[in-house]
Amino acid sequence: MSSNIIEISGLNKTFRVSGKHEAVRALDDVSVTVREGSCMAVVGESGSGKTTLARVLVGLETKDSGEVSIAGAPVTASLRRREQRRRARAVQMVFQDPNGSLNRRLPVGTAVDEVLRAHFQLNAAQRKARVSELFRSVGLTDAHAQSLPANLSGGQKQRVAIARAFAAEPKVIVLDEAVSALDVSVQAQVLELLDELRRDKGLSYLFITHDLSVVRNIADDVLVMRHGKVLERGSVGDVLDRPSSPYTKLLLECAPKPGWKPRRGVIEHLNSEIAS
């Protein structure tokens, strides 16, 4: 039996919005466990709290209350240097826009090299070899490592961001809409790469996405969120083939597929069903 690598229980987070009296409940009593070596997808629309969940898990956001731990050690948003280093070795994040992780003026290999400098006692030659190795593992070459971000395609930059996340040898990688901006042909390659790397290195993923087709292809388990609450959780097969929440059914119905026609009023119908 595999143990849980991520344990989140009773997590709450509210945001104050200027000009409004009521605070927004971004996370409302959220509990999640992720089995070691598995991929947990978190699905929801804008405002569901899925990105806030990811940010709390990697320590980019403070929590109001609740427990968050990775491999048994609590995760906090502490800015103390020791805590930051420990956190970086536990969990890394890949964002939707790879440009956010890359300096436009520096070769993309530097982004990976910086991670090695921060976390490992390696000399320049060893780091260079490791950067090559990491680039090869995501299907890129040394020539790519020496390129500026502007000279790489979106898919190639996302591969660099993945290599950067792997460089710290974390236990968990959080992917926040990491393939959403990619063309389908590139998306398929990156999904395949992520799947391979997870199996090779025994990593665990928290995979944030709005796309149920992507969930089907990459995840073992899935969590459906709406307005900060978890509406449904289970194995991908159970949730996508036998959804119990009307909202999950709505998401499945609204996703374009062969032979599909959009219908008006579906949202209102299901909103009333959810309310009742």
Added chain:
Amino acid sequence: MIGPELIGIGQLELGIKDPDTGVLKPVLKGISLELGRGEAIGLVGESGSGKSMTLRCILGIEPRNAAVRGRIMFDGEDLLSLPAERMRRVRAGRLALISQNPHASLNPVLPIETYLLEGMPEIRNAKAARLRAGELLEQVGIRSVDRVLKSFPHQLSGGMLQRVVIAGAISGKPDLLLADEPTTALDVTTQAEVAAILDEKRRDLGMSMIFVTHDLDLAAAVSDRLAVMRYGEIVEIGTPEQIRDNPQHPYTRMLMSIRPTLDGVQPALAPAPQPQIGSIL
């Protein structure tokens, strides 16, 4: 093609001039496409395929350093050789653009009401114009009409704004709607609602539409025919059923097989072509 021809694009070529070397980089390599009155066609392709650039050529808003050749016959006249003033009138009265980002169409410091009234200069009576604006919003499924009319763009959600832009687009009953990824930035449930509204209004008013998207299934749902584009060329045209059941071009087949699907069929990982680096779009 369904119905008499509204627009006929013939051998449309577009190149972007490199500012340093003066070399033309080909972006559209001889696009030919006919669209009938009341017909909807979906232009489908990945980044850099030239689908948005084709729309820009129809609107006459191609980049400044672009060289264009070919013809775009619109109701008997070639839009590419139309004097600027005549082109402006065609754009104002007969074409309408719905882009991915509704904020691009809306002035952030003016309320929605002003945006909609600007589009109906023929209605002189202010009260009648306001009534018509409200009517348009109701048609696109907006309930709280008065509140929305008084709102500024930043106070409304993306889905709501895209409905406002659709209301504005249909208000002049244009002959041709140009929709450039109009639902791509929306949540999936909102996308379904907005796509349904767009499809319904287009049919009701008998408008033609060119619907640009990267999503084959979405395009199929709102179009009579699909044109699959790649690297500035149309590789295949057919009805959604033909494309789905019997795709002819290897690229179409690759697109069909590689996208992740809801029913759990793993995408077959064909050696996918890398998109061109440094696309101008």
